[in-house]
Amino acid sequence: MSLPLIMIATELVAFTLGGLTMWPFIHQLRNRLDDAIWQLQHDPVTGMLNRAGLLAAHATLTGADTAGPIIVALIDLDDFKPVNDTHGHDRGDDVLVAIGDRINDIAALHRGTAARLSGDEYAALLPAHTDDLTRIANTFVTLISQPVELTADGKPVTITVTASVGLALADTTDPFDEVALRRADIAMYHAKHNGRNRHAIYEPGLGMPAAGRRRGRRLRDRQQLTDEATA
Template identity: 80%
Template sequence: MSLPLIMIATASVAFTLGGLTMWPFIRRLRNHLTDAIWQLEHDPVTGLLNRAGLIAAHAALAEADNAGPIIVVLIDLDDFKPVNDTHGHDRGDDLLVAVGDRIHDIAALHGGTAGRLSGDEYAALLPVRTHDLARVADTFVALIAQPVELTADGEPVTVTVTASVGLALAEATDPFEEVALRRADIAMYHAKHHGRNRHAVYEPGMAMPAADSRRGPRLRDHRELNDEAMA
């Protein structure tokens, strides 16, 4: 074999061996990047979409060729704080996961997706398969109110929470936070204002209830105020 051919063969073998050596590193790097992207759009406690993930999901709906109206659901747990105070934050997280699983299942049943905005507040985006929004809302309210079995200090504990649920119809192309989520937020506060453990559907002209009927700022409220201050 001539010297040039030997050099070419040697270089080819070296390249192949180098590629085999680098492949595990490349695979690990790809896995790390995939995990990082997942974490950017998902809630670390429940595994549901987070705020950014919901915004991205809404953007995908708006960009679809067959973009049409959607149902936006805002779910706020009633009196969640006593669970943390009584059983600790770990059990509180367990409850958030259990409730999140139920919300996810209902959203998936209707062909939609669900996420956790912050704290004990969830949201869902559903395609309009029915105009009976009350029936959809009742499903969320009823299933969330089912007892949840937890373990605290090695002992079984049964915890029950309820939810105030607001629903709103919006076009997929409507701004998510300024229009779609805002309408569902107003409806949710009407549900909470009228006794909790119930739902309300947004109607044109519906306004936010008086401040004294609402609880203090949520994590999402604080974030929005900070965003406005930085603008």
């Protein structure tokens, strides 16, 4: 074998051995990157999508060839604070996980996706394969209100929470925050202030309840104001 060929073969062997040596490190970096991306788009308590993950899911729907109308559901638990005050935050988190599982199951049944936005607030995106929004909304309300069986201090505990649910139809091309989620938010507020443990469906022209009847700014609204102030 000529000297140049020997030199090339030696370099190829060295490159291959170097690649084999680096592979575990590259594999580890890739796993860390995948984990970091997962954490950026998922809620650490429930494992559901978080707000960023839901926005990404909506963007995927917008770019799909089969894009069409979607149903947006906004789900806000009623008076959840007493659960934490009575049973502690650990059991409160257990309840949030259990409720999140139910919401995930309903979303999956309709080939959609769900997320925990913040605190005791969830959302779901569902393809609009049906006009029967009332049935879907009632499913959310009914399943969420089923008792959650837990163990606290070694004793069985039954915790029941309810939710106010707002549903809205939107096109995938509609801005998510300004249109789709906003409509569901308005509907949810009407459910909240018409007695809770119920749903409302957005209709054109429906506006937010009078300021005096509302509970104050939502967590995400306060966060948006903070972000704008510090920008």
